[in-house]
Amino acid sequence: DTGVSQNPRHKITKRGQNVTFRCDPISEHNRLYWYRQTLGQGPEFLTYFQNEAQLEKSRLLSDRFSAERPKGSFSTLEIQRTEQGDSAMYLCASSWTENTEAFFGQGTRLTVV
Amino acid sequence: QKEVEQNSGPLSVPEGAIASLNCTYSDRVSQSFFWYRQYSGKSPELIMSIYSNGDKEDGRFTAQLNKASQYVSLLIRDSQPSDSATYLCAVSLNFGNEKLTFGTGTRLTIIP
Numbered sequence: 001d002t003g004v005s006q007n008p009r010h011k012i013t014k015r016g017q018n019v020t021f022r023c024d025p026i027s028e029h030n031r032l033y034w035y036r037q038t039l040g041q042g043p044e045f046l047t048y049f050q051n052e053a054q055l056e057k058s059r060l061l062s063d064r065f066s067a068e069r070p071k072g073s074f075s076t077l078e079i080q081r082t083e084q085g086d087s088a089m090y091l092c093a094s095s096w097t098e099n100t101e102a103f104f105g106q107g108t109r110l111t112v113v
Numbered sequence: 114q115k116e117v118e119q120n121s122g123p124l125s126v127p128e129g130a131i132a133s134l135n136c137t138y139s140d141r142v143s144q145s146f147f148w149y150r151q152y153s154g155k156s157p158e159l160i161m162s163i164y165s166n167g168d169k170e171d172g173r174f175t176a177q178l179n180k181a182s183q184y185v186s187l188l189i190r191d192s193q194p195s196d197s198a199t200y201l202c203a204v205s206l207n208f209g210n211e212k213l214t215f216g217t218g219t220r221l222t223i224i225p
Binding site: 031033035040041042043044045048056089091093095100101102103104105106107 | 155158218
């Protein structure tokens with residue numbers, strides 16, 4: 001299967017702990033996006049990479065959040081000092097320059113207790 | 114005003130009928146429009162994209178775009194129980210900016 005892959009699928013963590021999620025995009029896709037979705041809402045944009053360059057970061061993203069895509073392939077999203085309000089589904093999507101259609105991975109569901 | 118607006122539903126449609134889902138957007142320079150289907154607890158699945166005014170058909174799905182009215186719709190013909198899901202409308206500026214702005218989604222239930 002060459003779809004977008006996210007790990008882990010579920011993560012339960014205690015408030016104050018750090019968590020890291022991984023996204024492997026579709027292999028030929030050079031664009032990668034992170035979104036967050038809470039219950040009853042549509043996905044909300046967090047950040048966007050083209051190859052290894054982080055081109056945009058949402059103003060809603062606090063300093064506790066950081067994302068990397070070091071070799072222009074997989075990406076990681078880290079949340080430091082997690083808070084209960086961080087509980088959400090974190091979605092990764094990828095696309096390629098010649099086509100604006102973005103495809104989502106299965107998501108990582110984070111629960112902060 | 115929300116950037117992308119959808120009726121949250123629920124919208125109930127008898128099996129075999131046409132389901133009509135609507136979306137309006139506020140940014141006039143928006144260029145790309147997408148419909149995603151999301152089953153409960155799952156991630157969004159792309160079902161249609163549309164870029165030009167008019168209709169675009171793919172199987173039982175038809176997307177309609179009217180840029181003058183800033184309006185996008187999705188028609189599902191011969192609705193099936195498996196079409197029961199939340200349908201998300203998404204918009205992008207598409208000038209080197211591919212991020213999507215989503216509506217809150219419309220929950221569709223197909224009644225057997």
